[in-house]
Amino acid sequence: MRILVVNVNTTESITEAIAKQARAVASPGTEIVGLTPFFGAESVEGNFESYLAAIAVMDRVMAYDQPFDAVIQAGYGEHGREGLQELLNVPVVDITEAAASTAMFLGHAYSVVTTLDRTVPLIEDRLKLAGLYQRCASVRASGMAVLELEEDPLRAMEAIVRQAELAISEDKAEVICLGCGGMAGLDDQIRYRTGVPVVDGVTAAVAIAEGLVRLGLSTSKIRTYATPRPKKVIGWPGKFGH
Secondary structure, three states: OEEHHHHEEOHHHHHHHHHHHHHHHHHOOEEEEEOOOOOOOOOOHHHHHHHHHHHHHHHHHHHHHOOOOOOEOOOOOOOHHHHHHOOOOOOOOEEEHHHHHOOOOOOOOOEEEEHHHHHHHHHHHHHHHHHOOOEEEEEEEEOOOOOOOHHHHHHHHHHHHHHHHHHHHOOOEEEEEOHHHHHHOOHHHHHHHHHOOOOEHHHHHHHHHHHHHHHHOOOOOHHHHHHOOOOOOOOOOOOOOO
């Protein structure tokens, strides 16, 4: 089984960290291929960058020329998953929905701890669109930019733990979701510090993607995610034209 794990930004070190985390939980025989978009922002922290990333992720996946069995979109709260589902005949799993749906098996309410405050509305909207917001106690910002997660990991850890603790004590969350692909690998430490289940979207997405492949299930191609109708896409060098 081969699973493509696509970073939404163009920072190679984040792609490597995400792929490493995915490989740590993948079953024997599952190959994880980390992909970085050919273009886009070095980090995704707003609507403009998110919409740009949506196109970049689709472009990168469609340019991959080897067989694959599933795709994971490794951006929390980002756009584009629906487009991939139209373009592909294999399962597509978004880490936002993977984390939240997994958290709902583990407690009555979950909270998301993310990066900057400006990303909070985007995550809330994506959870609402996915039908997962009803059991979301809160979405809290750590105040750390995506690239700062790598530059100052100790400060990032303290900021995330602080917001997780507030989500538990003030918002009554029983499970914490890490709301950024760049937080991959921090779940064990935060679980130890807070005493509650902590869900990393990348690892949750790997488990879900593997399960869907083993069950022989993929996206319904009736109505909503039907293959795009054949038409020309003018002026775009990518592979979306049919």
